Amino acid sequence: MTHPGPAGQGPGSDAAYVFAVCRDTRAVQTADLTGLPGMPGGGRVRLVASGALAAVVQTVPAADFTDEVWQTRLADRQEIERYARAHHEVVSAAAALGPAVPLPLATLYHDDERVRGVLDDEAARFHGALRRIAHHAEWGVKVYRSTAPPEPRVAAAPARPGPPAPGAGLAYLNRKRGVHDRREQSRAEALSVAESVDAELRGLAAASRRLRTHGAALAGEQRVHVLNATYLVAADRADALRRAVEALRERTDAQIELSGPWVPYSFVGEA
Known part of the structure; x- marks a missing residue:
């Protein structure tokens, strides 16, 4: 899966942050993920489904994830650990519902429609990974x-004169x-x-x-x-x-x- 940032979006625009991809099962559909904090400054954690797959996503300010901002964040150990913990918490919650493919930290797409397109385009790869890690x-x-x-x-030995x-x-x-x-x-x-x-x-x-x-x-x-x-x-x-x-x-x-x-x-x- 590619990891495009929100480049090209104007000030104040949003992006779709993807934590993980799982099967669109009843357990996933009925789970309440909205209580998870997710990324700092982001909206509620939710699902974006297409076909038999569902992505666990959150709407975040695009300006918080530009290349320049993210490189600065990477240089701050406490700050990057804060984001990594937030990411892992959501991934772990999704994995508790069934097999879930964790996405790398800071995987973003322009909007939900683009996320659905990725789920469709990469369906075979996601299903293969889900089969591999199930149970x-x-x-x-x-x-x-x-x-x-x-x-x-x-x-x-004591030093002695001579050779x-x-x-x-x-x-x-x-x-x-x-x-x-x-x-x-x-x-x-x-x-x-x-x-x-x-x-x-x-x-x-x-x-x-x-x-x-x-x-x-x-x-x-x-x-x-x-x-x-x-x-x-x-x-x-x-x-x-x-x-x-x-x-x-x-x-x-x-x-x-x-x-x-x-x-x-x-x-x-x-x-």
């Missing part, structure tokens, strides 16, 4: 390994080489753990994605982030996933963080 949730898994302990420091003892330089190089070798071994073991965790969890999932791992600043000085992945898991396999993670913690001695269940943002394809 499934997204789970996040992060795996950390403790960093290798530093090499024990040996007290330096260094024979072989002192070679001993120093060997110590440095040993530190490097231990680091490489620890890194290889950590990556092996990440692969084994991912392989086992993929066996429980309908789909999975590997994401970028965090740097040392986010992971912490005492651990290294070796796996950042997300899994699409059927609702009836959620308990099996939890048990598998607990067993992997015990077997690998790794720090494994499990989060979820979430709306499956990562598995809706291009919709």
Whole structure:
């Protein structure tokens, strides 16, 4: 789905903000979404239906979502988190009624008619995504390994005048080489753990994605982030996933963080 902004609209004009697309079922039709705040300054949250699909939308001031305004907002962490939370709250409410395809933050169209046109034009894609995520949730898994302990420091011998003892330089190089070798071994073991965790969890999932791992600043000085992945898991396999993670913690001695269940943002394809 494309994400055109409200370019070309005059001052004071409105745009249709789209949160999610779902099936136009009785549960969706009878749900009261009007109590959700949605985007700051927007109207009531409502449905725009076409065929067997319905979009969860809100009328918002077009001037609040111009490229210039949105770029400024992206630079303000608190402000962008405020909009992201508002977006996620509506998406979560829609997903509670049945499978819902979450749309990216700040997806806007000129008006309801254009939204209906997109529902018609992209119907096959939306239906495919809805089938894929029905009765499934997204789970996040992060795996950390403790960093290798530093090499024990040996007290330096008192300084003595005269030339260094024979072989002192070679001993120093060997110590440095040993530190490097231990680091490489620890890194290889950590990556092996990440692969084994991912392989086992993929066996429980309908789909999975590997994401970028965090740097040392986010992971912490005492651990290294070796796996950042997300899994699409059927609702009836959620308990099996939890048990598998607990067993992997015990077997690998790794720090494994499990989060979820979430709306499956990562598995809706291009919709």
